[in-house]
Amino acid sequence: MNRRKMLFGLLGLGCLAVGTVARGTVLPMASLVSEAGGDYVLVAALSGVALLASLPVIASGRESELRQADTPDPEVPARVPPAGREFDETVRGWDYRTPVLGDSARQRVKTRLRTAAVEAVMRERNCGRSRARQLVRRGEWTDDAEAASFLGGPKRSTLATAVAALRRRQTPAEFRARRTAEAVYAVDGGTDR
Template sequence: MTAHRRGPLLVGGLLFVLGIAMLLVRGIANLVSVDWLVDQLGHDYLVIAGFGLVALFLALLVILARSLYGFEQATPPTAESVPTGVPLGAQIDHVVEQGLHPYEHVTGRSRATVRDRLRQTAIETVRRVDGCSSAAARAAVSAGEWTDDQAAAAFLADEGPAPLAQRLRDALPRGSRFQDRTARAVTAILERDEQGGDR
């Protein structure tokens, strides 16, 4: 707490304590009596006007202090940032149109991200179209029973990562089947989704 805030709080606290003491102890009220001031000025209205002038002067001091020190405002919360990176839909579109880099085949992370996203989309599509539970939809996708396209069904059936030998083969020039399987899985999911729209 700054010094220009401690002063008014201290004065206000002392006045509050003095007011409570005047209510509880009669002798203190006699000590702060303004009768002598009324006798000096000749009228009680002049005493009230004097208190008003003092209050106005104090208010002007507060305004002056505020203008010199400025207002302390609360720090606003940090605005939410937009997540950076490539959206998964855009990543799948990129795989369908251009395929993956050989390094991405070898490491397997991008492959797993694309395949897991397609697998989850297929499960959600089957659940919505068939009106079944998520567990039943997951079982249908794992068994390859959700589409007539055997390549798409096999591509999304296994939950684990592709074997290293397959990833190395896909990393060879024109050796990748991942791009074709991704495109066929996307087509199969869209066809399954259209079945739900026809109902």
């Protein structure tokens, strides 16, 4: 505790003790009240003493001595890329679209789509991994013939696929990959866009 607070606390206790013990024995209160001019003057004097005693307490609680906690900055949501962004960037990339040079990129996308299709079939049909792989390999996992043939085997694009891709301003490989991704999404519980 602060020394000043301790001193004023002891002074107050001392005054209380003196007032309690001397209540009529040492100081004749009735004659003191009549000499002072009435009860009002005595109450005013005691109020003045109380006010003087409270000044140091008020002064010690100045604003400069207060320490307030600062609130932290509000949290902001973490920025994450939208779902499918990496797929879109890969399929739009020049290395995927190039006929001969893009074979490895196309194979990576095809492998990822095949894995996603197997997992979606496992969830949708409640079957094991080997059964789901077999369904994907045979093309029996979706009603979309383009997606089924893309993951089912090494079959290349047909003329109808090339025309459909041209209408969408895509290469046949990009068109087939996007159709397969949409079919996987539909099998996994999504809706067609």
